[in-house]
Amino acid sequence: MNQRPRIGITTSLNEGEQRLDRRYVESVRLAGGLPLIVPMTTDRETLLEFAKLLDGLVVTGGPAIVDGLIGELPSDISLTDPVRIEADKTILGAFLETRRPVLGICYGMQLLNAVRGGTIFADFSDRPAPVDASPSAGRTLGDGHTTHAAVVHSSNRGGTEHIVQAEPGSRLAEILGSSRFVVNTRHIQAVAAVGAGLKATLYAEDGCIEGIEDDSGLILGVQFHPERMGQETQALFETLVESARQKT
Numbered sequence: 001m002n003q004r005p006r007i008g009i010t011t012s013l014n015e016g017e018q019r020l021d022r023r024y025v026e027s028v029r030l031a032g033g034l035p036l037i038v039p040m041t042t043d044r045e046t047l048l049e050f051a052k053l054l055d056g057l058v059v060t061g062g063p064a065i066v067d068g069l070i071g072e073l074p075s076d077i078s079l080t081d082p083v084r085i086e087a088d089k090t091i092l093g094a095f096l097e098t099r100r101p102v103l104g105i106c107y108g109m110q111l112l113n114a115v116r117g118g119t120i121f122a123d124f125s126d127r128p129a130p131v132d133a134s135p136s137a138g139r140t141l142g143d144g145h146t147t148h149a150a151v152v153h154s155s156n157r158g159g160t161e162h163i164v165q166a167e168p169g170s171r172l173a174e175i176l177g178s179s180r181f182v183v184n185t186r187h188i189q190a191v192a193a194v195g196a197g198l199k200a201t202l203y204a205e206d207g208c209i210e211g212i213e214d215d216s217g218l219i220l221g222v223q224f225h226p227e228r229m230g231q232e233t234q235a236l237f238e239t240l241v242e243s244a245r246q247k248t
Contacts, residue, residue: 005055005244007033008091010108012062013040013084023227024060024105031237033244040087047087051094056101056244058237059092059108061186061225064122067114070192071122077188080107089115101218101243103236106187109212109221116195124190124208151185151206161185164210164224170201171217175239181232183210183224190223218243 007028011018018040028035038057039050051057063080064073073079088111095102096115104112110120121127151162165180166173173179191209194200202211202222210223220240226233 003248004032004034005241005248006036006053007056007058007241007244008036008038008051008054009058010038010060010084010088010091011040012060013081020060021227024058027227027234027237028058028241030234031241033237033241038087038091040084042083042086044090047090048094051091054095054100055248056240057091057095057103058240059088059102059104059111061105062107065107065110065114065120065189068117068119068192069122070119071126074123074126074188077123085111096219099216099218100247101240102220103240104221105227106223106225109223110189110191112219112221113191113195113198113212116198118195118198119192121190121192123188125188127190127192151204151208162204164202164204166211167201171213172202172211172220172222175220175235176233177235183222183233184228186225187223218247 009020009024009028011020018037020037025035033056036054039046041047062084063078066079092102092111092115102112114120161182162185163180164183166176168179191200191212194209194212197214198212198219200209200212202209204210208223212221213219220236222236226236
């Protein structure tokens with residue numbers, strides 16, 4: 001029996017407790033991976049040693065990103081515990097350095113972008129200028145292009161679902177099997193400018209960047225929560241596990 005690819009899953013950190021929605025675990029398991037919970041520690045050497053055990057990585061959702069921040073954080077988003085920030089950066093950095101597969105989800109996508117030097121809107125609804133919603137147009141958010149009406153992206157602010165559109169021929173379009181589909185809505189912040197070596201390939205109708213990837217297709221980030229969407233987006237986890245299998 002072949003060994004299942006070992007997929008690390010990061011967690012939240014609340015009042016000293018590591019917490020994880022088990023839907024992340026089940027998504028990895030159903031995709032054929034062996035889920036392993038990443039320990040939350042300030043000891044860098046422990047994290048780097050743990051990273052060597054893994055074949056793939058899921059960076060899960062969480063609170064606010066402050067690296068490359070544009071604007072002021074609103075009152076309805078909390079800061080991420082600095083222990084989590086440093087732990088996540090350490091293990092993510094190890095994966096990026098060794099070019100192993102990563103799936104960043106919501107905060108995870110934003111952190112991936114941040115460590116590559118990208119910027120982020122503190123509150124997408126208060127972004128400085130309209131953005132272009134056309135995937136064939138310019139890629140810098142806040143460049144003053146005309147766009148559709150803004151989507152409410154936070155479920156706590158009344159958002160539900162919204163349409164996203166992928167770049168034709170992109171890795172995300174290939175994985176998800178469509179260039180246009182509906183996703184859930186669970187964020188306040190949003191990527192402004194993408195970081196080095198990354199490209200935005202998935203957009204909401206109001207121009208919000210909903211997905212990023214690198215040229216290899218091993219590094220993927222999505223702004224929505226695929227672990228909450230069942231079979232509709234299970235291919236993201238299946239792709240991560242298969243990519244991890246090929247790298248072992």
